[in-house]
Amino acid sequence: MGDPRESSRQDAIDRDANDPLGVFRQRFHIPTDASGDPLIYFCGNSLGLMPEAAFDDVTAELEDWRDLAVAGHLQARRPWLPYHESFRQHGASLVGAKPIEVVYMNTLTANLHFLMASFYRPESKRIKILCDSPCFPSDSYALQSQARWHGLEPLDAMVVLKPREGEHCLRDEDILGAIDEHRNELALVMFAGVNYYTGQAYDIKSIAARCQEHGIPFGLDLAHAAGNLDLELHEDGVDFAAWCTYKYGNSGPGAVAGAFVHERHAHNQELVRLAGWWGNDPATRFQMDENPEFIAQEGAEGWQVSNPPIFSMAPLHSSLSIFAEAGMAALRERSMRLTGYLEQQVKAIGSSHYQIITPSEPHRRGAQISIRVLGDGQALQSSLADAGIVTDFRPPDVIRIAPTPLYNTFDEIHRFAAVLEQKARVETGQGGD
Ligand SMILES: *Cc1c(COP(=O)(O)O)cnc(C)c1O
Numbered sequence: 001m002g003d004p005r006e007s008s009r010q011d012a013i014d015r016d017a018n019d020p021l022g023v024f025r026q027r028f029h030i031p032t033d034a035s036g037d038p039l040i041y042f043c044g045n046s047l048g049l050m051p052e053a054a055f056d057d058v059t060a061e062l063e064d065w066r067d068l069a070v071a072g073h074l075q076a077r078r079p080w081l082p083y084h085e086s087f088r089q090h091g092a093s094l095v096g097a098k099p100i101e102v103v104y105m106n107t108l109t110a111n112l113h114f115l116m117a118s119f120y121r122p123e124s125k126r127i128k129i130l131c132d133s134p135c136f137p138s139d140s141y142a143l144q145s146q147a148r149w150h151g152l153e154p155l156d157a158m159v160v161l162k163p164r165e166g167e168h169c170l171r172d173e174d175i176l177g178a179i180d181e182h183r184n185e186l187a188l189v190m191f192a193g194v195n196y197y198t199g200q201a202y203d204i205k206s207i208a209a210r211c212q213e214h215g216i217p218f219g220l221d222l223a224h225a226a227g228n229l230d231l232e233l234h235e236d237g238v239d240f241a242a243w244c245t246y247k248y249g250n251s252g253p254g255a256v257a258g259a260f261v262h263e264r265h266a267h268n269q270e271l272v273r274l275a276g277w278w279g280n281d282p283a284t285r286f287q288m289d290e291n292p293e294f295i296a297q298e299g300a301e302g303w304q305v306s307n308p309p310i311f312s313m314a315p316l317h318s319s320l321s322i323f324a325e326a327g328m329a330a331l332r333e334r335s336m337r338l339t340g341y342l343e344q345q346v347k348a349i350g351s352s353h354y355q356i357i358t359p360s361e362p363h364r365r366g367a368q369i370s371i372r373v374l375g376d377g378q379a380l381q382s383s384l385a386d387a388g389i390v391t392d393f394r395p396p397d398v399i400r401i402a403p404t405p406l407y408n409t410f411d412e413i414h415r416f417a418a419v420l421e422q423k424a425r426v427e428t429g430q431g432g433d
Pocket of ligand 1: 107108109110136138139192196221223224244
């Protein structure tokens with residue numbers, strides 16, 4: 001046991017053994033390498049692993065479709081007609097919302113558009129959208145096209161808030177300062193909950209409060225925050241939000257997304273929206289009049305357009321119930337320990353080769369550390385892949401590591417850091433083993 005790496009590995013193994021949430025790893029299928037060893041999967045921020053039970057969720061629907069056909073709308077084991085209603089409880093608690101505030105429908109970018117149709121209403125001098133940077137491409141396209149949709153030039157309509165020179169993340173005071181500065185021209189403030197690139201978690205509560213002070217609608221893209229942070233969307237007073245469920249939500253590629261609309265808008269029939277039959281009051285949804293009048297269902301469900309896509313919604317049953325069982329607060333607590341351990345391991349390498357661009361205060365980040373690699377980042381990713389470690393490389397030089405609290409372990413982080421250390425030694429010519 002003279003080798004410090006060996007004794008620190010034992011420490012990681014002990015942490016795992018004593019972790020009350022460690023058991024949830026067994027609920028997931030961990031992919032293996034060619035020799036059958038489990039991969040170390042740090043890409044839960046991109047596509048979460050499959051809960052074992054999701055397999056049965058989907059096959060049950062295939063069976064019911066095969067055996068029941070149209071009768072499945074009412075007689076399937078989980079009837080398709082009210083399918084979205086079965087996520088009301090767990091789907092809302094995932095993001096700290098009331099059941100009336102959340103609906104699962106469409107996909108993330110589509111939901112952003114549907115919600116902006118209601119909450120981005122540029123008028124006279126108030127036409128602009130303030131957003132964080134770097135902004136995810138799909139969000140940029142969505143925001144710019146919303147401006148164009150209203151006959152505006154994106155360059156005139158967008159205020160993209162960038163970190164200060166030489167910094168990677170936004171400062172809270174700069175965010176609030178920008179809202180104050182542009183308050184008379186802003187029609188919308190649209191932020192990420194957690195920035196996809198830097199991993200920075202924004203102070204949602206203070207941004208929401210400042211927006212409310214100035215009467216500016218505040219929307220969130222929670223792609224990297226849902227199932228990651230312990231969100232309080234209702235308490236914080238956010239106007240609307242959307243998130244995908246295939247990242248930390250573990251609901252499968254292209255799975256149906258979430259949408260949140262605050263309760264204070266739940267009964268407002270005057271809000272402009274892009275409507276469809278599923279958003280109509282269920283009592284009159286099927287009325288086949290020549291000129292049916294749209295009566296919005298109360299709450300977030302009133303933003304639905306189409307009947308639910310059952311196969312891409314089925315896995316939400318297992319995944320959301322795992323979150324409900326573990327509890328978001330407990331998961332977040334474990335997540336902070338895992339991410340803190342990852343940061344500590346990377347820093348302990350002591351090489352100028354690796355620069356962490358994610359904030360080091362635990363409340364200012366989620367389950368992700370973004371590391372700038374000053375050596376050959378692509379080569380590092382290949383070495384990691386050779387060691388059975390799945391990571392995500394963002395050109396030019398950032399590798400994103402997301403230890404997710406439902407299935408990653410301290411030992412996996414330890415093994416990751418060992419590869420990093422070895423690589424730094426080789427590249428800086430410090431020899432080593
Ligand atoms: C993952 C992600 C998306 C993906 O959008 P889809 O509509 O689900 O394809 C959009 N925005 C952000 C910030 C993301 O991280």
